[in-house]
Amino acid sequence: MIEVQKKIEKLIIKALGELDIEADKVHLEHPVDLSMGDYSTNVAMVYAKKLGKNPREFAVEFAEKIADSIQGVEVKGLNKQKNSGLKSNKVEYFFTNFFIKKMEIAGPGFINFYLNESFFEENIKDILKAGEKYGSNENLKGQKILIEHSSPNLFKEFHIGHMVNNSIGESISRIIKNEGANTKVISYPSDVGLGIAKTVWAILNPVTKGGDYEKMLDFIKNGSVDNEIKEKYGTDLLQAQINILGQCYVFGNESYKNNENAKKQIDEINKKIYDKSDKEINKIYNEGKKLTLEYFEKIIARLGSKFDDYIFESEAGEVGKEIVKENIGKVFEESEGAVIFKGENFDENLHTRVFLNSTGLPTYEAKDLGLLKLKFDKYSPNKSIFITDNEQNEYMKVMLKAAEQINLEWTEKTKHIGHGRLRFPEGRLSSREGNVLTVVDLLEEVKDDVLSKMDNFEGDKEKTAEQISVGAVKYTILKSSAGKNIIFDKEKALALEGNSGPYLQYTYARAKSVIDKAESEGIKSSSKKTNEEILDIEKLLYRFPEVVERAGEEYEPHYIATYLFELAQAFNSYYGNNKIADKSDENAPYKVALTEAVAQTIKNGLWLLGIEAPERL
RNA sequence: GCUCCCAUAGUUCAACGGAUAGAACAAGAGACUUCUAAUCUCUAGAUCUAGGUUCGAUUCCUGGUGGGAGCACCA
Numbered sequence: 037m038i039e040v041q042k043k044i045e046k047l048i049i050k051a052l053g054e055l056d057i058e059a060d061k062v063h064l065e066h067p068v069d070l071s072m073g074d075y076s077t078n079v080a081m082v083y084a085k086k087l088g089k090n091p092r093e094f095a096v097e098f099a100e101k102i103a104d105s106i107q108g109v110e111v112k113g114l115n116k117q118k119n120s121g122l123k124s125n126k127v128e129y130f131f132t133n134f135f136i137k138k139m140e141i142a143g144p145g146f147i148n149f150y151l152n153e154s155f156f157e158e159n160i161k162d163i164l165k166a167g168e169k170y171g172s173n174e175n176l177k178g179q180k181i182l183i184e185h186s187s188p189n190l191f192k193e194f195h196i197g198h199m200v201n202n203s204i205g206e207s208i209s210r211i212i213k214n215e216g217a218n219t220k221v222i223s224y225p226s227d228v229g230l231g232i233a234k235t236v237w238a239i240l241n242p243v244t245k246g247g248d249y250e251k252m253l254d255f256i257k258n259g260s261v262d263n264e265i266k267e268k269y270g271t272d273l274l275q276a277q278i279n280i281l282g283q284c285y286v287f288g289n290e291s292y293k294n295n296e297n298a299k300k301q302i303d304e305i306n307k308k309i310y311d312k313s314d315k316e317i318n319k320i321y322n323e324g325k326k327l328t329l330e331y332f333e334k335i336i337a338r339l340g341s342k343f344d345d346y347i348f349e350s351e352a353g354e355v356g357k358e359i360v361k362e363n364i365g366k367v368f369e370e371s372e373g374a375v376i377f378k379g380e381n382f383d384e385n386l387h388t389r390v391f392l393n394s395t396g397l398p399t400y401e402a403k404d405l406g407l408l409k410l411k412f413d414k415y416s417p418n419k420s421i422f423i424t425d426n427e428q429n430e431y432m433k434v435m436l437k438a439a440e441q442i443n444l445e446w447t448e449k450t451k452h453i454g455h456g457r458l459r460f461p462e463g464r465l466s467s468r469e470g471n472v473l474t475v476v477d478l479l480e481e482v483k484d485d486v487l488s489k490m491d492n493f494e495g496d497k498e499k500t501a502e503q504i505s506v507g508a509v510k511y512t513i514l515k516s517s518a519g520k521n522i523i524f525d526k527e528k529a530l531a532l533e534g535n536s537g538p539y540l541q542y543t544y545a546r547a548k549s550v551i552d553k554a555e556s557e558g559i560k561s562s563s564k565k566t567n568e569e570i571l572d573i574e575k576l577l578y579r580f581p582e583v584v585e586r587a588g589e590e591y592e593p594h595y596i597a598t599y600l601f602e603l604a605q606a607f608n609s610y611y612g613n614n615k616i617a618d619k620s621d622e623n624a625p626y627k628v629a630l631t632e633a634v635a636q637t638i639k640n641g642l643w644l645l646g647i648e649a650p651e652r653l
Numbered sequence: 654g655c656u657c658c659c660a661u662a663g664u665u666c667a668a669c670g671g672a673u674a675g676a677a678c679a680a681g682a683g684a685c686u687u688c689u690a691a692u693c694u695c696u697a698g699a700u701c702u703a704g705g706u707u708c709g710a711u712u713c714c715u716g717g718u719g720g721g722a723g724c725a726c727c728a
Binding site (some may be wrong): 078187229378384385389427433489531534549554612613616 | 679689693723
């Protein structure tokens, strides 16, 4: 594909040279509208002005130069035919025995190139040969890339905001891996801080006495589960315990706001969690941490992610605190008992932030500095990427500006990606009030919907329903550009029809089913093209690697989502209007090969999005 | 108040400075004894506003309006 592009570029540059225009790069693009050819260039319009000519007229003149130079190429049997449509406002050149089949001048002065059938034939062959590797590249070969995402707040539930982070983070990780990089994917769990102190306080001061509630808290306090409780909840025990911790957080949070005494105790607990001085608190804390981390891993696994390592906030805090202390007077200054960084002194758009609070504890900003250092000390990556929601964009700029003063390497190699947030039509998603939609609740709800459509399904219904539900939610997140907020209407956004994850999965399963049919009919797939017509499917298939590349350059998985949907639409339309596995059709072998190529491409694309492709649904 | 982000059909989203601004949902009309109808085919509808740069602007720049986020000891 790249070769073809290079060849066209060369033709254009040569023709420009004949007009005494020096150019080493020309703009070549795929027209969005598939009927306008495979490659298109705007050079005629760009240079027309410099020559003081009418763009359209110059395009005609310029195309003639290209056509002449093609004629000059030593190709056996090459034949040029010019066709000026008097009515259509189009000038066309046809070539035979050349990799370009047709060249035309269209619109305000575009020159469009249509590729020869053999190109498409080769492409199908390449896709089937590459298999799972189709779409991969070596752009980042030899690079060690560290990616951090999905950092949970331990002791709290995993709400759908985290799902956005996870979906984008997982997809970007896969895209980077697909570029040949040696990736390390880590998470940065928040295991210290006021939120956790609030929860721990509520465990020590339960809102209600007795019942399951207290028995489950017992588990956290003593590390052993009451047998009765164990039996009652079975495999849902962990979930039930997490729910209780969630309630504890809400109660602790309320108390912190409304009860002076509780506030004092919670602040005290917060300090003790940092300095590990209280045995009872340590015990509760350690159990809670273990429990919530286990829960986090379980959900993450359900979503198809796995982390190579963790760096905990508590570790980063200690390191960060030292960094800040060492740089007081140089980077940081003391003010009102706290240690601050005056961002505005370095960049007028930045502001002041506190790095160590007046009790000497590291704030989020100091912890992030520590995290940076730990990342580079532990992994020495060529590049370190971390993904958070965009509420932190401004904050990150200040933190990174401070980091830049300390170690330039950290910031030069660090890239922060801020993604949009999920918003309900009514307003923001709240995590403070406790009535948030958790990932598990959402998935279960979607799954019920999915299962209701699977009455006639044969096979592992549960597993497939899970794959579809996760795919539906992930696709909703990934189909739009990552930086912008997403208005999340549960009913509409999670539709299983139209531009959705299940649509792609369905298309894949359908293609597989056609392939099965062909096999049982004894049709052997062949990439030998038997007719001249070029289908939209073919025009789309070869663009996949370029789309993947662009998604990687811009850290934008949605390009892949959009592409897959277009490809699936093209295939479904073809499927609806043509019989593919028809023994009596001489074109059947090629049609089957085409179907195989579509299936493979969709599967590879879905993998890059972190979505599974069930063989049947 | 200051800083940053955003504004496209009724709704949710696309569109590497290009061609007739694409989809999906919702609405209406059709298509399953056939390779999976979670599908396909057809029908209507949009670039917040005022300028500027450009052969060409949804895209870049400036002002305005509207929304979101951040701005000292939360994460």
